[in-house]
Amino acid sequence: MTKTARNLFLSAGILSVLNFAMPVLSQEEKPTKAVGISVPRTNTLELGGQFPELEGYRLQIRTIVLQPGAHSFYHNHAKRPVVAYLVSGDYTEHRDGEGTVAHAPGEQWVEDKDVAHWSENRGQETAYLVNVEVLRPKKK
Secondary structure, three states: OOHHHHHHHHHHHHHHHHHHHHHHHHOOOOOOOOEEEEEEEEEEEEHHHOOHHHOOOEEEEEEEEEEEEEEOOOEEOOOOOEEEEEEEOOEEEEEOOOEEEEEOOOOEEEEOOOOEEEEEOOOOOOEEEEEEEEEOOOOO
C-alpha cells in the first residue's frame, strides 16, 4: 500500500470514528435527580366538588423555588399537564425535540402530554416559578 493510500485510509477511518462519536459527545446529559429546588407552597382544589364529571381530579398550584445552579430531574408530563409562569429569575428548559428554551420573567408556557424535559437556573439569583397542574384521580 502506498503512503498516500495509507493516509487516505487512515483519514477515512478517523472521520468515521468522529462521525460516530460526535452525536454521543454532543448529547445533553439528562439529570436523574433534582438539586437546589424547593416547593414552599402548594394549594389543591378537588374538581369533583365543582364539576361532578371531574370527580377525583384535582387542580394544583405550586410555587417552585430554584436556587442559582439548581436543576430538575428529567421527566415528562404524559399524566400531569402544566401551565407555568416565571415570576422572576432565570429558567432554562431542555425539551426533547425542541432543544434549549430560555424563559424570561413574566413569561408563561404549557407543558402538555408530549413534553419531556428537564430545567435549570443558570442565573445568579433565585428563580420563582408558579405551576398550575391537573392531577388525575389517586389510585386506590
